[in-house]
Structure formats: structure tokens, C-alpha cells
Amino acid sequence: MEALLAAFAAALAPQVLLVVVAASVYGLFIGAVPGLTATMGTALLVPLTFFLEPLAAIGAIVAASTMAIFAGDIPGALLRIPGTPASAAYTDDAYRLTQKGQAGLALGTNLVCSVLGGLIGVAILVLAAPRIARFSLGFSSYEYFWLALLGLSCATAVSRGSAVKGGLSICAGLLISMIGIDIVTGTPRFTFGDTPLIAGVSIIPVLIGMFAITEILRKCATPAPASRPEALRLGALFAGVGGTVWRYKGGVARSSVLGAFIGALPGAGADIAAWISYAVAKRFSREPEKFGTGHAEGIVSASSSNNAALSGAYVPALVFGIPGDTITAILIGVLMMKGVTPGPMVFVMDQGLVGAIFAIFVVANLLLLPLGTVAILLSQRLLAVPANVLFPIILLFCAIGAFATNNAYFDIWIMLAVGLLAFALEENGYPLAPMILALILGPQIEESFMQSIIKADGHLLAFFSRPIAGTLGVLTLAIWLAVALLALRSGRRAAGAARRAG
Secondary structure, rough: HHHHHHHHHHHHHHHHHHHHHHOOOOOHHHHHHHOOOOOHHHHHHHHHOOOOHHHHHHHHHHHHHHHHHHOHHHHHHHHHHOHHHHHHHHHHHHHHHHHOOOOOHHHHHHHHHHHHHHHHHHHHHHHHHHHHHHHHHHHHHHHHHHHHHHHOOOHHHHOOOOOOHHHHHHHHHHHOOOOEEEOOOOOOOOHHHHHHHHHOOOOHHHHHHHHHHHHHHHHOOOOOOOOOOOOOOHHOOOHHHHHHHHOOOOHHHHHHHHHHHHOOOOOOOOHHHHHHHHHHHHHOOOOOOOOOOOOHHHHHHHHHHHHHHHOHHHHHHHHOOOOHHHHHHHHHHHHHHOOOHHHHHHHHHHHHHHHHHHHHHHHHHHHHHHHHHHHHHHHHHHHHHHHHHHHHHHHHHHHHHHHHHOOOOHHHHHHHHHHHHHHHHHHHOOOOOOHHHHHHHHHHHHHHHHHHHHOOOOHHHHHHOOHHHHHHHHHHHEEEEEHHHHHHHHHHHHHHHHHHHH
């Protein structure tokens, strides 16, 4: 008990709390602007950490990333433009709820579930950090290949409409992810002689193009003015949220645990956790056909998962000094700059710092509730801006976000080109969710496959030679078989119905 009180006393010290609150406001702004990701916001904080004590520097990074992941939900719900990649999984559901006049339910559910997921993730971080980190260290390239392929297979669960069109969308995403330098031969591919494409296509300009540019084009193509929800008030913001969260409380618990586990796997991150949790929620839902049409269950599961994944990513970072994602990679650099070496010995030599870090997580997630509420209410001012003024401003922010990714004008052209492509695909019934997921997971699948096939000397059975890899492989193949059988059964039913109708 004394150690717990000491940890919270250190986390709530005035100089530390002031930094945490300031970083929280900064993180809310970063997450709410499309293109400015949590990773980018964290990186911009690094120069400021030079002047801070170790705990205050860690608190700034934890608070900013926690707030940014949630704030990405706000433009997703109001404008169908995810502020961060982790918000992309449930943007359609949140936006369609807003169109139905339920913006308060969408954003209130996002906020409450983000807080709950973050707190559950912290509990898992505190109680099970060494065990989860030890398990993730057992992953080789074989396990990472199957895990990424399993995540890509979830695209078949989150896509709506034709399975063939969903598959083609996946292929388009994989094709875009392959642009650049071949990781084995080192030769350029699909660059068409353009030097900027040698570095590949960045995910941020693509995400902005898929959602923001597509939505702007859709608004321009719609003769009638789009309906806008009524401005929210504090009482309306949380109306119905308690009942919704309680109804899907099992999904909150399941997705939070799943998100924390995925976050603990190096390189996975909150965006993959959100996609997988969304797919799992749809698989076990009693109303899977409602997903993507404005259904709160998907929002509950995915928003719980991505915030829990933030805490999970600190497991390998603190216990073994292995970054769980890009944010914790930055954190490790800051700690080492402060003379603290992450690893098993930090739990022995500096238990007070570790306890204070855990307390910082709790404080940041609790601050998310009041500060997130203020951010949502302030964001309602967007609704009073006329569309002919709002969308040019959004387009400007999108261009800034795309440019800021690599400080390259070429990324703005990528954003525009992908936006036109995505608009054409969506207008013809091709789902964008599988394409996004394939773009995120494509490089990891290719790299893990090439490493594994080289180690296995071309023997495919080696991919099933390890217990965890074999389990993931069998599970992935079982999903493929189930999808094929369901598609075959649906085809036979459709053919039989056509014969009876004729």
C-alpha cells in the first residue's frame, strides 16, 4: 500500500501533473487533425523532454498518445475522416450514427469505452507484464507471418457485400503496399521511374485520401445539402451510452484483453488491435449484418481495444527494452537519454519509477473523461460552419497532414490519387476496409514470409513446425475454408432461388 501511495504521490506532483495536462490538451489537438498521428505528435514532444525530469517526460508521452488515439474518433464520427489510423476500423459505424442524429451516442460511447479499455489495459500491464512479454518474445518470423495473415483474413469478416469485391479490394491494398524497394533483392518495383516512389507509399496520405478526399467528393457529387446533426449538449452527449456499454460489456472486456495482448506483440500497434477486435466482435455478434451501418457494438469493441493496446505496448518496452510500437520506441530513446535503461533490472533497481509510470497511465486515462468531453463539445462548432467553407478548410488540413508525414509534396499527390481511386471503388460497391487493412499488414506479411522461407530453405511445412506458429496457421486456414464454404453455400442458395423464380 505504501508503494502504491508513493507511486500516485509522484505522479500527482504539481510539476508532473502540469506537464501531463498540457500534453493531454496537445494530444487531443494532434489526434483531432486528420494526418497528424499519435506517433507524429509524440515525436514532436521529444525536444521538450530534454528539459523535463524522467517521470514528467514519460508522463508527457503517455498522456499525449492516450488523448490522440481517442481524439481521432471525433472527426471520424462527425466528418467520416479518421484522425488516426486506429480510428479507421469503426469510422463508418460512428459516422452513420451521426447521420441518424445519434452523434452523442457515437462519441460518448467512444469516450467511455476508450477510458474503460485504457484502464483495463493498465491493469493487465501491472499484473501480467512479465508473463505477456515473455510470451511475445517467443515469436519468430513464422508467428509474425501467421499473425499478420490472420489479421488480413479478418478483412473478409469486416467487409460488406460481395466476397469477390472484398478480395479484389485486398489485392489493391497489397499492390499499393508493394510499391518501393524489394526487401530481398533491393530493386525498385512498381515505381515507374519516379524517385519519390522508391521509398514506398506512406499510410497516412493513403488514409487521408481514402476517407477525407472520398467524403469531400461525395459531398460535391450530392446535389442536396447533407443533413447535419444537432449540436450536442453535455446531457445529450452521454444519453444512452451507459445502457449501450452495459449491453455490450462482454465485448468491452474481451476487446480490452485482446487489445492489450496484441499491443504487447512488437510491431502490432493500436490500429491492428482495433481491426482485429472489430472483426472478432462481428464474428460473435448476434447482429453481424448491422456492422458498418451505424451499429454501436463495433464501436464499443474497437475503441476499447485500441486504447488497451497502448498500455499493452509498454509491456515489452519496460520489461525487456523491446518497443511494442513506434511510440514506445520513442519512449525507450527518451528513457535512455535520461539515464534509465529499460529491461528486467529496472524493476529491481528503480521500482519507484516503474510504479509511478503505472500511476501515470491511470491518471492519463482518468483525465481522458473530462478533457475528452470538453474536446467533443468544442468540436460541435464545426457543425455551425457552412459546408462550402468547412470542406475547403478540411482539404487544407488534409494537405498539411499528408505533407507533414514525410515533408514531401509528392504525398499530397498520393492523397489525391488514392482519394479518386477510393471514390470510384466505393461508388461501385467495393469495400475500402479490406484495402486499408491489406495496406497496413502487407509489408509485415511480405517481410515475415521472406525471412521465414529463407530460414526454412523453401520448405513450407516449416511454417507449422513451431507450436504457436502451427496454431495460428491452422486457425488462419480454417477461416479461409469457412469463408469459402459460406460463399459456396450462398451461391447455391442464390442459384436455387433463381431457378424457383424462373
